Amino acid sequence: xxxxxxxxxxxxxxxxxxxxxxxxxxxxxxxxxxxxxxxxxxxxxxxxxxxxxxxxxxxxxxxxxxxxxxxxxxxxxxxxxxxxxxxxxxxxxxxxxxxxxxxxxxxxxxxxxxxxxxxxxxxxxxxxxxxxxxxxxxxxxxxxxxxxxxxxxxxxxxxxxxxxxxxxxxxxxxxxxxxxxxxxxxxxxxxxxxxxxxxxxxxxxxxxxxxxxxxxxxxxxxxxxxxxxxxxxxxxxxxxxxxxxxxxxxxxxxxxxxxxxxxxxxxxxxxxxxxxxxxxxxxxxxxxxxxxxxxxxxxxxxxxxxxxxxxxxxxxxxxxxxxxxxxxxxxxxxxxxxxxxxxxxxxxxxxxxxxxxxxxxxxxxxxxxxxxxxxxxxxxxxxxxxxxxxxxxxxxxxxxxxxxxxxxxxxxxxxxxxxxxxxxxxxxxxxxxxxxxxxxxxxxxxxxxxxxxxxxxxxxx
Amino acid sequence: xxxxxxxxxxxxxxxxxxxxxxxxxxxxxxxxxxxxxxxxxxxxxxxxxxxxxxxxxxxxxxxxxxxxxxxxxxxxxxxxxxxxxxxxxxxxxxxxxxxxxxxxxxxxxxxxxxxxxxxxxxxxxxxxxxxxxxxxxxxxxxxxxxxxxxxxxxxxxxxxxxxxxxxxxxxxxxxxxxxxxxxxxxxxxxxxxxxxxxxxxxxxxxxxxxxxxxxxxxxxxxxxxxxxxxxxxxxxxxxxxxxxxxxxxxxxxxxxxxxxxxxxxxxxxxxxxxxxxxxxxxxxxxxxxxxxxxxxxxxxxxxxxxxxxxxxxxxxxxxxxxxxxxxxxxxxxxxxxxxxxxxxxxxxxxxxxxxxxxxxxxxxxxxxxxxxxxxxxxxxxxxxxxxxxxxxxxxxxxxxxxxxxxxxxxxxxxxxxxxxxxxxxxxxxxxxxxxxxxxxxxxxxxxxxxxxxxxxxxxxx
Numbered sequence: 001x002x003x004x005x006x007x008x009x010x011x012x013x014x015x016x017x018x019x020x021x022x023x024x025x026x027x028x029x030x031x032x033x034x035x036x037x038x039x040x041x042x043x044x045x046x047x048x049x050x051x052x053x054x055x056x057x058x059x060x061x062x063x064x065x066x067x068x069x070x071x072x073x074x075x076x077x078x079x080x081x082x083x084x085x086x087x088x089x090x091x092x093x094x095x096x097x098x099x100x101x102x103x104x105x106x107x108x109x110x111x112x113x114x115x116x117x118x119x120x121x122x123x124x125x126x127x128x129x130x131x132x133x134x135x136x137x138x139x140x141x142x143x144x145x146x147x148x149x150x151x152x153x154x155x156x157x158x159x160x161x162x163x164x165x166x167x168x169x170x171x172x173x174x175x176x177x178x179x180x181x182x183x184x185x186x187x188x189x190x191x192x193x194x195x196x197x198x199x200x201x202x203x204x205x206x207x208x209x210x211x212x213x214x215x216x217x218x219x220x221x222x223x224x225x226x227x228x229x230x231x232x233x234x235x236x237x238x239x240x241x242x243x244x245x246x247x248x249x250x251x252x253x254x255x256x257x258x259x260x261x262x263x264x265x266x267x268x269x270x271x272x273x274x275x276x277x278x279x280x281x282x283x284x285x286x287x288x289x290x291x292x293x294x295x296x297x298x299x300x301x302x303x304x305x306x307x308x309x310x311x312x313x314x315x316x317x318x319x320x321x322x323x324x325x326x327x328x329x330x331x332x333x334x335x336x337x338x339x340x341x342x343x344x345x346x347x348x349x350x351x352x353x354x355x356x357x358x359x360x361x362x363x364x365x366x367x368x369x370x371x372x373x374x375x376x377x378x379x380x381x382x383x384x385x386x387x388x389x390x391x392x393x394x395x396x397x398x399x400x401x402x403x404x405x406x407x408x409x410x411x412x413x414x415x416x417x418x419x420x421x422x423x424x425x426x427x428x429x430x431x432x433x434x435x436x437x438x439x440x441x442x443x444x445x446x447x448x449x450x451x452x453x454x455x456x457x458x459x460x461x
Numbered sequence: 462x463x464x465x466x467x468x469x470x471x472x473x474x475x476x477x478x479x480x481x482x483x484x485x486x487x488x489x490x491x492x493x494x495x496x497x498x499x500x501x502x503x504x505x506x507x508x509x510x511x512x513x514x515x516x517x518x519x520x521x522x523x524x525x526x527x528x529x530x531x532x533x534x535x536x537x538x539x540x541x542x543x544x545x546x547x548x549x550x551x552x553x554x555x556x557x558x559x560x561x562x563x564x565x566x567x568x569x570x571x572x573x574x575x576x577x578x579x580x581x582x583x584x585x586x587x588x589x590x591x592x593x594x595x596x597x598x599x600x601x602x603x604x605x606x607x608x609x610x611x612x613x614x615x616x617x618x619x620x621x622x623x624x625x626x627x628x629x630x631x632x633x634x635x636x637x638x639x640x641x642x643x644x645x646x647x648x649x650x651x652x653x654x655x656x657x658x659x660x661x662x663x664x665x666x667x668x669x670x671x672x673x674x675x676x677x678x679x680x681x682x683x684x685x686x687x688x689x690x691x692x693x694x695x696x697x698x699x700x701x702x703x704x705x706x707x708x709x710x711x712x713x714x715x716x717x718x719x720x721x722x723x724x725x726x727x728x729x730x731x732x733x734x735x736x737x738x739x740x741x742x743x744x745x746x747x748x749x750x751x752x753x754x755x756x757x758x759x760x761x762x763x764x765x766x767x768x769x770x771x772x773x774x775x776x777x778x779x780x781x782x783x784x785x786x787x788x789x790x791x792x793x794x795x796x797x798x799x800x801x802x803x804x805x806x807x808x809x810x811x812x813x814x815x816x817x818x819x820x821x822x823x824x825x826x827x828x829x830x831x832x833x834x835x836x837x838x839x840x841x842x843x844x845x846x847x848x849x850x851x852x853x854x855x856x857x858x859x860x861x862x863x864x865x866x867x868x869x870x871x872x873x874x875x876x877x878x879x880x881x882x883x884x885x886x887x888x889x890x891x892x893x894x895x896x897x898x899x900x901x902x903x904x905x906x907x908x909x910x911x912x913x914x915x916x917x918x919x920x921x922x
Contacts, residue, residue, distance in 0.1 A: 031492050033504040034806070035813035036588045038678050040501040041692075043494040082858045083797050086688035127497045129590035133604050143594050202670035209663035212695065217499050227547035231502075234673065336544050345495070352496035397543045 001053050001097065001253065002168055008099040010051050010161070011063060011070055017157040018065045022116050024123045024139075025052060027059035027074075029130050041214055046345035046352075047124060047158055049254050053098040059091075060109050061100070071102045073109035113138050122151035124158065127352040152357070159350055159358040163342065164383035170433060170442075172255040173344070173385055176216070177431045177443025179249035180257030183207045184446050187221070187245050188263050188456040191237060197221050198233035204247050213249055216256035216347045220246035225262060225425030226393040228337055239266040242273060242424045248347055256347040258387050259446055260429035263453050267461055272423070274450055276392050279311030280426050281448070283390035287339055291380065291388075291432060291439035298363075298377040301339040304390045305331040305370075309411075312392070317420075320411045330411035332370025333402055334394070340387040341375040343431055348375060349385070384434040385442070391427030394420050462514045462558065462714065463629055469560040471512050471622070472524060472531055478618040479526045483577050485584045485600075486513060488520035488535075490591050502675055507806035507813075508585060508619055510715050514559040520552075521570050522561070532563045534570035574599050583612035585619065588813040613818070620811055620819040624803065625844035631894060631903075633716040634805070634846055637677070638892045638904025640710035641718030644668045645907050648682070648706050649724050649917040652698060658682050659694035665708050674710055677717035677808045681707035686723060686886030687854040689798055700727040703734060703885045709808055717808040719848050720907055721890035724914050728922055733884070735911055737853050740772030741887050742909070744851035748800055752841065752849075752893060752900035759824075759838040762800040765851045766792040766831075770872075773853070778881075781872045791872035793831025794863055795855070801848040802836040804892055809836060810846070845895040846903065852888030855881050 014023070027048045030039040044055045052061045052072060059074040072095040077088055088094075092103045104112065113121065121139060125147050126132045132143040141149055165173065183204045191200045201221035208215045222230045223237050225244030237243060243265050248258035262277070264270070269277060283304045290300045309331045312318040317334070318325065325331065342349035342359055350358040356365060361378040376386060399421055401407070403414045431442045447456045475484070488509045491500040505516045513522045513533060520535040533556040538549055549555075553564045565573065574582065582600060586608050587593045593604040602610055626634065644665045652661045662682035669676045683691045684698050686705030698704060704726050709719035723738070725731070730738060744765045751761045770792045773779045778795070779786065786792065803810035803820055811819040817826060822839040837847060860882055862868070864875045892903045908917045 031501065032588050033501075034507050034588075035809065035811075037812065038808060040492065040494075041679065046495050079858065079862055083856055084688070084690045086685065086691055086693070087858055127493050127495075129594050132594060133590050136604075143597070196673070198673045199671040202667045205670055206663045206667040209666055210660040212657070212659045218502065224547065227545070229545045230547055232547070347499060348496065350496075351498065395544055397540065397548055401540055 001055075004097060004099045006168065007051060007053050011099075013161055014051065014157055015063060015065060015068070018153070020120070021065050022121045023063040023065065023154060024113070024121050025061040025063075026123065026126075026131050026134055027052075027054070027061070028057060028128065030057045031128075044254065046254060046350070047162070050158075050162055050345060052100065054094050055254070056088075056094070058106070060106075062112065069102055070100045071104065071112065072100045073104045073106060073112070075106050110138065122154040124154055125150040125352060125354060155353045155357050159353055162344060162350060163358065164381065165344060165385050165433070166383075169255065169344070170385075172251055172253055173257070173431070173433070174443050176249050176251045176255045176257035177259070178257075179208065179211045179213070179251075180247065180259045180431075181444040181446045182211075183247050183249060184245055184259055184261045185456060187243075187247075188261070188447065188453070189459045191243055191263070191265060191460060193239040193265055194236065196234065196236050197223065200237070200243070200245070201233045204245065208247075208249050211249065213251045216248035216250035216258060220244065220260075223265070223424060225391075225427065226395045226423075227425075228393070237265045240270065241265045242426060244425055244427060246427065246429065254345050256343055256345070257443065258343055258347045258429060258431060260389055260391075260427040261446060261448075261453070262426045262428065263457055267457055268454050269450060272420075273426075275315055276423070277426050277450060279308060279315075280390050280392050280428060282311060283307040284388055284428050284430075284448075287388045287390060288430075288432065288439060288441075291434060292437060293380055293382050293434060296377065296379050297340070297386070298374065301371075301374050301377075302326060304339045305335060308335050308390065308392060316416045317413055318411055319413055325408070325411040328408055328411065329368045329370050330408040332368075333398060333408065333412060333417070334392045335390065336370045336373065336393070336395070336398065337391070338374035338376065339390055343385050343387055351375070380434045382434055382436050385431065386434070387429055387431055389427055389429035391425060393425035394423040396421045462516075465558060465560045467629065468512060468514050472560075474622055475512065475618055476524060476526060476529070479614070481581070482526050483582045484524040484526065484615060485574070485582050486522040486524075487584065487587075487592050487595055488513075488515070488522070489518060489589065491518045492589075505715065507715060507811070508623070511619075511623055511806060513561065515555050516715070517549075517555070519567070521567075523573065530563055531561050532565065532573065533559075533561045534565045534567060534573070536567050571599065583615040585615055586611040586813060586815060616814045616818050620814055623805060623811060624819065625842065626805060626846050626894070627844075630716065630805070631846075633712055633714055634718070634892070634894070635904050637710050637712045637716045637718035638720070639718075640669065640672045640674070640712075641708065641720045641892075642905040642907045643672075644708050644710060645706055645720055645722045646917060648704075648708075649722065649908065649914070650920045652704055652724070652726060652921060654700040654726055655697065657695065657697050658684065661698070661704070661706070662694045665706065669708075669710050672710065674712045677709040677711035677719060681705065681721075684726070684885060686852075686888065687856045687884075688886075689854070698726045701731065702726045703887060705886055705888060707888065707890065711808075715806050717804055717806070718904065719804055719808045719890065719892060721850055721852075721888040722907060722909075722914070723887045723889065724918055728918055729915050730911060734887075736776055737884070738887050738911060740769060740776075741851050741853050741889060743772060744768040745849055745889050745891075745909075748849045748851060749891075749893065749900060749902075752895060753898060754841055754843050754895060757838065757840050758801070758847070759835065762832075762835050762838075763787060765800045766796060769796050769851065769853060777877045778874055779872055780874055786869070786872040789869055789872065790829045790831050791869040793829075794859060794869065794873060794878070795853045796851065797831045797834065797854070797856070797859065798852070799835035799837065801850055804846050804848055812836070841895045843895055843897050846892065847895070848890055848892055850888055850890035852886060854886035855884040857882045
């Protein structure tokens, strides 16, 4: 937890954006797996953490703009709870540590929320079914309308504030990324021909847990790197294959790291792998070179798309005029996703609030295949934290679909592409802070060049 | 997954319990942590797994009793889903592997469910908020009434069927427990003075994940074993302390193991620790000796309570007539929980269906402190799988409360108890199958005697 003053300052800054009304913050509950009491690890709502700091289930907070009062509501432990879960401070004691003196029980929360004019209560979009049930119970809003009725001024104010990371947040993110680097190094120094993916994923997971935090998102640890969010870990890994790891640490304060690395299952990359790897690396470094305040991230993404298309052209996979090809989305056969996304308390920061507000700031988002998956399009400002993660993927189903439909056939040499249909995928990913003049890579650097990756892999043998 | 015939047979057995109506099975969805798409690992509903075998989110199944038809509904992957999550068989292909030929989309599910008379549709108690929203959406049942309207005949039929484990389920449970043993041995051979609890928990977690499954429940790995469900892992562990581990493996098929062990952070137990350990062990072995068909598990629990009370009396912690003391719940100062619970696809098997039906079979459950936490009270039958897990705990808050209120003061020597208030807790836990004539410990045996535990600990040094 940060200091009491941090939370008071954050709330005061938010309060200044409103003239009237009531802001409702719904904390997360425990989530049952196969029955209510067999729970996943608890994850607090990030906005609740940001303004109210308490990392406990079953809480609600209110900011009453007109009288300037902040409230936290929750039920204290009974002796039965203490026997099962140990002693803990009272709600009032915990609330004091974040500068909130007005507290109450859930029953008092119900009275309080009922005392407001319903239209005055503003809330953020619900992303868990439990939020929808609570909005129905306390505000009479049905699940079907709960998204549409979320407050855009509230979303925008939170988005603009959380997007600019403070010094203490940057320290925490540096730490999150440094542990993330250790997770990747552990994999590079451990993976061996004949293991299965689960063994490598388990080692990476262990590093996160033993550091006292958790994984920031489900680990991708796969020889099928072409599947972007592949959480299957059942394959045996073999010499000659590429291993793609996308994993990040979440600190006990809730801040995320998010890195990807791609390394050979054997000691060294093959020549074919090196050729593709060099293209992603050129796109990656080119993107980092562009980062500075005032640049639109959509332009960074388009530059990455051109670099990938050009690189693939030099290897005979693509053809034709690069600008036209990228305009038509032809690069998306190999790079169907975005160059990066915002990061902070959430690995995709504030994805729950809506990309159109947080990542696009009202700029219309493309509906083109590939570009529609870019989560960040807006102008960069100092204090933004984001990922850079270009990749090249050979996705057999997508190749077949495009070839069958003749999609972008003027720009793609399908025969050449088909020779690589079992190649897999390559991605590197780093986390960066936008500074006043450019950018800075967060945390401890991770092996990224072919030479550095092979040097780490040598330690596994 | 088991064979197609297994699922067909299970459904046919269930069907025989009903003359009419429609059984609705709601599969689980992905659960978002801090936004919808950042998910915890997926856990299918156990009853859905048991009858329909498919381990995928977003599915519904229906058994129409009158016409004998079974249905599975879900939406097939689009090309966008394939790019992000890889290829997968169609719903129809997957359903065929479990003997269901009638399939449809979610939109067709909506039509189907609307085609039934509402009162004909029977469902099981919802334990996730998503289930409540679905019951509201599809059956018009509000969250507030969704528990009360669950079908008791459906609960009872599922409970009686799933309680008797088949040969193939017993094989799977043997396997789950054997990996669970490896998780405990890894901790015993790893833990060292000066580590923190999280490092030990992470090692245990790694064993589960690297075996291709997951943890069956949140790991308890603590020097504060007196807190029964303690998931905090932030303490540094020190020579002289006891370390209590309660952890279990969940196989990829979804079956659980659940064991507890208690070992010294140093090489050996202290004499004081050995004295208490011997009492829990006597209670433990005495309970196992009683297990056989026809025995009521409540009687096993009461025998454990007497053994613990007597053992503590010999050490001067308790006094008076044992039968009277146990009748009054005096043992619950040290043993405020149950001797064991059913286990299967869920670590507390079918806790979501309600203990009163599954574990008590209609026998009234006690409301006395301690006894009310016994999850299993009924007569045992061949094929039941359960845990045995007596323990002795020194819970400072509970000691203070009882002393202050004079609770059971005729049976407790509070001065003596207070000398041990920082002792912690001891629990051993094993998983057993009720056979035709008695019981059998499942899986690979885990060190349990003082000598065996110390022999494992010696490997850490």
